[in-house]
Amino acid sequence: xxxxxxxxxxxxxxxxxxxxxxxxxxxxxxxxxxxxxxxxxxxxxxxxxxxxxxxxxxxxxxxxxxxxxxxxxxxxxxxxxxxxxxxxxxxxxxxxxxxxxxxxxxxxxxxxxxxxxxxxxxxxxxxxxxxxxxxxxxxxxxxxxxxxxxxxxxxxxxxxxxxxxxxxxxxxxxxxxxxxxxxxxxxxxxxxxxxxxxxxxxxxxxxxxxxxxxxxxxxxxxxxxxxxxxxxxxxxxxxxxxxxxxxxxxxxxxxxxxxxxxxxxxxxxxxxxxxxxxxxxx
Amino acid sequence: xxxxxxxxxxxxxxxxxxxxxxxxxxxxxxxxxxxxxxxxxxxxxxxxxxxxxxxxxxxxxxxxxxxxxxxxxxxxxxxxxxxxxxxxxxxxxxxxxxxxxxxxxxxxxxxxxxxxxxxxxxxxxxxxxxxxxxxxxxxxxxxxxxxxxxxxxxxxxxxxxxxxxxxxxxxxxxxxxxxxxxxxxxxxxxxxxxxxxxxxxxxxxxxxxxxxxxxxxxxxxxxxxxxxxxxxxxxxxxxxxxxxxxxxxxxxxxxxxxxxxxxxxxxxxxxxxxxxxxxxxxxxxxxxxxxxxxxxxxxxxxxxxxxxxxxxxxxxxxxxxxxxxxxxxxxxxxxxxxxxxxxxxxxxxxxxxxxxxxxxxxxxxxxxxxxxxxxxxxxxxxxxxxxxxxxxxxxxxxxxxxxxxxxxxxxxxxxxxxxxxxxxxxxxxxxxxxxxxxxxx
Numbered sequence: 001x002x003x004x005x006x007x008x009x010x011x012x013x014x015x016x017x018x019x020x021x022x023x024x025x026x027x028x029x030x031x032x033x034x035x036x037x038x039x040x041x042x043x044x045x046x047x048x049x050x051x052x053x054x055x056x057x058x059x060x061x062x063x064x065x066x067x068x069x070x071x072x073x074x075x076x077x078x079x080x081x082x083x084x085x086x087x088x089x090x091x092x093x094x095x096x097x098x099x100x101x102x103x104x105x106x107x108x109x110x111x112x113x114x115x116x117x118x119x120x121x122x123x124x125x126x127x128x129x130x131x132x133x134x135x136x137x138x139x140x141x142x143x144x145x146x147x148x149x150x151x152x153x154x155x156x157x158x159x160x161x162x163x164x165x166x167x168x169x170x171x172x173x174x175x176x177x178x179x180x181x182x183x184x185x186x187x188x189x190x191x192x193x194x195x196x197x198x199x200x201x202x203x204x205x206x207x208x209x210x211x212x213x214x215x216x217x218x219x220x221x222x223x224x225x226x227x228x229x230x231x232x233x234x235x236x237x238x239x240x241x242x243x244x245x246x247x248x249x250x251x252x253x254x255x256x257x258x259x260x261x262x263x264x265x266x267x268x269x270x271x272x273x274x275x276x277x278x279x280x281x282x
Numbered sequence: 283x284x285x286x287x288x289x290x291x292x293x294x295x296x297x298x299x300x301x302x303x304x305x306x307x308x309x310x311x312x313x314x315x316x317x318x319x320x321x322x323x324x325x326x327x328x329x330x331x332x333x334x335x336x337x338x339x340x341x342x343x344x345x346x347x348x349x350x351x352x353x354x355x356x357x358x359x360x361x362x363x364x365x366x367x368x369x370x371x372x373x374x375x376x377x378x379x380x381x382x383x384x385x386x387x388x389x390x391x392x393x394x395x396x397x398x399x400x401x402x403x404x405x406x407x408x409x410x411x412x413x414x415x416x417x418x419x420x421x422x423x424x425x426x427x428x429x430x431x432x433x434x435x436x437x438x439x440x441x442x443x444x445x446x447x448x449x450x451x452x453x454x455x456x457x458x459x460x461x462x463x464x465x466x467x468x469x470x471x472x473x474x475x476x477x478x479x480x481x482x483x484x485x486x487x488x489x490x491x492x493x494x495x496x497x498x499x500x501x502x503x504x505x506x507x508x509x510x511x512x513x514x515x516x517x518x519x520x521x522x523x524x525x526x527x528x529x530x531x532x533x534x535x536x537x538x539x540x541x542x543x544x545x546x547x548x549x550x551x552x553x554x555x556x557x558x559x560x561x562x563x564x565x566x567x568x569x570x571x572x573x574x575x576x577x578x579x580x581x582x583x584x585x586x587x588x589x590x591x592x593x594x595x596x597x598x599x600x601x602x603x604x605x606x607x608x609x610x611x612x613x614x615x616x617x618x619x620x621x622x623x624x625x626x627x628x629x630x631x632x633x634x635x636x637x638x639x640x641x642x643x644x645x646x647x648x649x650x651x652x653x654x655x656x657x658x659x660x661x662x663x664x665x666x667x668x669x670x671x672x673x674x675x676x677x678x679x680x681x682x683x684x685x686x687x688x689x690x691x692x693x694x695x696x697x698x699x700x701x702x703x704x705x706x707x708x709x710x711x712x713x714x715x716x717x718x719x720x721x722x723x
Contacts, residue, residue: 029650
């Protein structure tokens with residue numbers, strides 16, 4: 001793997017025409033820019049369907065996409081073989097949304113049919129009862145730390161997915177939910193979790209330009225190729241994170257509370273009406 | 283200066299004739315008349331309380347009291363419905379102009395049931411030209427029974443609301459199948475539109491521009507589309523065609539944009555001039571010409587009328603920012619922004635306003651699908667509710683953002699030179715109000 005001052009870090013953007021519904025190009029832009037701001041060379045390789053994936057990539061980025069495209073993409077990646085081989089030698093793989101699901105063992109493909117994923121993450125994905133759309137705040141899960149063991153700052157983003165993802169024993173959650181739905185299935189300890197990490201393979205429901213909002217996560221991914229990276233001026237990303245915390249996330253949290261109260265009231269509603277039906281039936 | 287608030291819901295481009303008009307209001311039932319009256323009161327109250335134009339509130343009240351009010355109001359009219367992700371309002375204005383005479387139209391962009399109710403209540407013209415939100419096409423078509431539907435394009439926009447382009451395409455296909463008589467003036471270059479329009483009676487238009495980001499796979503079979511095939515002819519007609527191995531391919535256009543005009547279905551060439559700027563509006567113009575011809579207007583006459591349109595609901599108007607003049611552009615999604623950025627001269631200083639309210643879509647991820655790299659090396663103003671999102675995008679694109687909430691102050695902070703302001707939907711609306719010294723000043 002290249003260290004600072006050696007050959008360029010190779011960022012591979014995988015099939016953006018298939019996996020690129022939500023501004024996913026942003027992650028490739030951010031990773032390369034963060035290397036260049038440190039005067040480290042970066043090579044961005046955009047691979048479209050029909051082209052071979054490079055075997056020597058350092059970071060492979062997989063974005064979001066509709067069901068049909070997701071299924072087409074996973075078939076091509078399996079036939080191509082380079083991505084699975086690269087993950088096997090420790091290259092970083094980052095899956096967002098549909099890209100996250102297809103890194104798992106199974107996901108729901110075209111027509112809701114369970115489809116075999118690439119198996120790089122020990123996760124399986126089914127269907128959420130209600131589509132998750134909204135802003136997300138998650139604190140970094142235990143063990144998710146930066147290249148020098150420092151805890152990662154909170155994860156901030158936006159989710160828009162219908163997937164319910166269960167983590168197996170080999171995968172660890174990336175975050176613990178504060179606001180939003182995330183994986184949508186509580187862990188064995190009852191915690192609501194977000195995303196998954198297994199070695200240098202990352203998956204998250206923070207869709208689109210997740211790394212623009214989470215510079216520390218971007219640097220953690222880059223550091224798998226470069227080793228620890230020095231600080232850069234993050235005034236603008238930090239201002240954006242502050243704006244989300246103060247002005248955007250509180251509204252999402254309020255909306256979520258209203259939804260859970262409505263859900264609770266509906267449940268209470270149905271109980272007495274059920275009881276009265278029994279009474280009148282007597 | 284042009285005052286958008288004074289823009290009429292009635293567009294008159296020719297001397298009015300009495301047969302332009304519907305018979306008197308007693309054509310409507312009592313319930314509808316009561317609902318309309320209550321709606322006008324509510325709309326007037328809302329306007330006086332400073333809560334906007336009152337158009338939507340008014341329509342909501344009407345529909346609450348009489349859910350069938352829209353079909354009652356539309357009855358007896360010849361209607362055209364315009365829909366698509368980009369260019370709806372501009373094309374609606376162009377179609378209204380192309381028809382000539384008196385036309386009822388929702389020119390202020392209130393494009394769901396309530397806004398259309400208000401527009402039709404305001405004007406008893408026999409012709410109605412109605413902009414419809416993409417997902418409201420079925421309900422608007424059911425109520426208004428249009429003769430012509432213009433289907434412009436389908437690209438990613440507000441994914442938090444509409445989720446997927448292919449779903450919208452299916453919604454349209456069902457709506458067109460349900461009314462087999464309707465003529466669909468459809469974009470042949472957009473595979474999702476072509477798929478939907480094939481279920482109706484299509485008239486195919488090739489508007490020139492290509493946006494392939496949302497059309498990489500076949501809407502019919504899911505295979506990767508081939509965009510490499512050059513088209514026949516010269517100029518715009520030589521742009522790439524799309525095709526799929528399943529046999530689905532770009533239909534042969536009936537109307538095709540050329541370097542200085544349009545090629546008509548009979549093969550004749552018609553040159554036209556347009557007051558509105560940009561290649562994208564030349565494409566919108568030929569949709570309008572095709573729709574007008576479908577309703578019996580001669581193509582030459584339609585082209586002359588379309589060419590005379592100057593301003594659409596305040597778009598392309600000039601702002602006066604405490605002495606600094608700046609044209610104001612509206613762009614709402616990546617395809618629209620790519621078009622807007624292509625209109626910006628190299629020496630221009632740009633200020634960009636971004637909001638993420640319900641009407642804009644609450645997710646700002648789309649900023650990363652806009653080629654802001656074109657502004658690399660330049661100082662760019664960032665304003666609007668989501669100026670911090672924009673600033674990060676501009677920063678990583680290699681531009682230097684100047685972040686400021688107040689547009690007039692921003693105009694003073696930016697370097698000298700000709701200034702252009704571009705904004706997305708609600709930011710655009712606020713800017714207009716703000717510089718008019720209106721509600722937000």
